[in-house]
Amino acid sequence: xxxxxxxxxxxxxxxxxxxxxxxxxxxxxxxxxxxxxxxxxxxxxxxxxxx
Numbered sequence: 001x002x003x004x005x006x007x008x009x010x011x012x013x014x015x016x017x018x019x020x021x022x023x024x025x026x027x028x029x030x031x032x033x034x035x036x037x038x039x040x041x042x043x044x045x046x047x048x049x050x051x
Contacts, residue, residue: 003043006036 014029016022 003036003040006039007033008036010034010036 010029010032012029013032014026017025017027017029
């Protein structure tokens with residue numbers, strides 16, 4: 001669940017950054033999305049190992 005929130009937050013930040021032309025905000029959004037992707041991958045691995 002945290003992974004999805006982080007990805008959504010990142011997408012929103014990236015879109016806002018692009019809209020206002022703020023490269024820093026755009027980069028932060030991409031970083032948040034990558035964190036969410038990594039967290040989601042970690043959760044999937046944990047689920048596989050549990051089974």
